[in-house]
Every structure is written in C-alpha cells, then in structure tokens.
Amino acid sequence: MVERNSEPSAQERAGRPFPVSWDQFHRDCRALTWRLNEVGPFHAVIAITRGGLVPAAIVARELGLRIIDTVCVASYDHDKQGDLKVLKGISEQTAKLGGGTGKGLLIVDDLVDTGKTGRLVRQLLPDAHFATVYAKPKGRPLVDTYITEVSQDTWIYFPWDTALSFQPPIRDGAA
Ligand SMILES: O=P(O)(O)OC[C@H]1O[C@H](OP(=O)(O)OP(=O)(O)O)[C@H](O)[C@@H]1O
Ligand code: HPA
Numbered sequence: 001m002v003e004r005n006s007e008p009s010a011q012e013r014a015g016r017p018f019p020v021s022w023d024q025f026h027r028d029c030r031a032l033t034w035r036l037n038e039v040g041p042f043h044a045v046i047a048i049t050r051g052g053l054v055p056a057a058i059v060a061r062e063l064g065l066r067i068i069d070t071v072c073v074a075s076y077d078h079d080k081q082g083d084l085k086v087l088k089g090i091s092e093q094t095a096k097l098g099g100g101t102g103k104g105l106l107i108v109d110d111l112v113d114t115g116k117t118g119r120l121v122r123q124l125l126p127d128a129h130f131a132t133v134y135a136k137p138k139g140r141p142l143v144d145t146y147i148t149e150v151s152q153d154t155w156i157y158f159p160w161d162t163a164l165s166f167q168p169p170i171r172d173g174a175a
C-alpha cells in the first residue's frame with residue numbers, strides 16, 4: 001500500500017478538473033496574442049519556466065519576436081507548493097532592453113494561481129507586461145492580460161503533463 005501524506009495537495013484541494021488539450025491550448029495562446037498585439041510592441045519575451053515556455057514560444061512566433069529569455073523559478077513539487085526559488089534571472093542584455101525595470105518586456109506564464117510566482121517576477125521587473133493564458137481569482141490582480149478565468153477550486157491539467165487514457169462511461173460512475 002502506498003503511504004499517503006495526510007495533508008491534501010493543491011491539486012486535491014482544487015477538486016474540479018479542467019483538462020486542456022494541445023489544440024485548445026494553442027487556440028488560447030493565439031487568443032492571448034491577439035490581445036497582446038494591441039498592447040505592444042515588446043522588445044523581448046520572458047518565459048517563466050517551465051510552464052511558461054510553451055505559451056512563450058507560441059506568443060513569440062505570433063508577435064514576430066526573436067529575443068526570448070527565461071526566469072527559472074521552482075515552487076510546486078508536482079502539486080505541492082513550497083518556497084519559491086529563483087534559479088536563474090534574465091540576462092544582462094535583456095535587462096538592458098527593459099531599461100532595468102522591465103519596460104517593454106513581455107513576461108509569459110501558463111497560469112496564475114495563488115499569485116506567488118507572479119508576485120515574485122513582478123518584483124524583479126515591475127514595469128514589464130505580465131501575461132498568462134489562464135488565471136484563478138487569487139492571482140488575477142497580478143496579471144495584465146489573460147484569456148480564461150477558472151475558479152480557485154479548479155485544477156488545470158496541461159497537455160504536457162497528461163496522456164490519453166481510458167475513461168469509464170458516465171453511467172458507471174465516471175466524473
Ligand atoms: O500563482 P502560483 O500559485 O504561484 O502558481 C502558478 C505557477 O505554478 C506553476 O508552475 P510550477 O511552480 O508548478 O512549475 P513548472 O512551471 O515548472 O511546472 C505554473 O506554471 C505557474 O508558474
Ligand atoms: O491548476 C494548476 N494546474 C497545473 N499546475 C498548477 N500550478 C498551480 N496551479 C496549477
């Protein structure tokens with residue numbers, strides 16, 4: 001038998017599953033770019049790793065941006081949020097493009113949940129534009145542009161974290 005930690009994970013607490021397919025994610029990233037196109041131009045895209053890498057690639061392609069940097073942050077260990085650690089900041093070259101405060105830089109992440117990650121990155125680059133594909137209510141005030149809001153008790157399952165699997169028919173108790 002697998003020993004379980006008594007404390008429920010963020011994913012278990014969230015309860016409401018929201019699976020996102022690659023198609024849907026691509027569509028949502030394109031919708032996000034339509035909005036960002038009205039706000040820019042931007043000098044560079046900064047992805048918050050790792051989840052921000054996928055939307056950053058799509059947004060950069062659509063906006064014609066070729067300078068892409070990362071802020072590497074570690075927080076959730078699978079689904080439990082620990083202390084935030086900045087493992088790598090942006091390069092000196094990107095910082096210069098943003099005049100030191102991030103002006104004209106576009107920060108991209110897949111989602112904002114409690115806002116802990118977004119708050120940290122905003123402290124590093126207060127004048128940057130912060131965009132996420134999805135937003136939960138607690139983190140939403142930190143985001144400048146997002147596409148879809150989901151409730152705080154929703155857990156978003158991204159396509160790179162999931163695989164197709166058999167589901168029992170609804171009549172037999174499927175969720
Ligand atoms: O608003 P918050 O409560 O801080 O949560 C949002 C962050 O959590 C996830 O990243 P995670 O730390 O799991 O790392 P990953 O991107 O490497 O999967 C997600 O990609 C966001 O960056
Ligand atoms: O809803 C979520 N889904 C995936 N990763 C996450 N990290 C924080 N919240 C979430």
Ligand SMILES: [Mg+2]
Nearest residue numbers: 049050051052
């Ligand atoms: Mg992340």
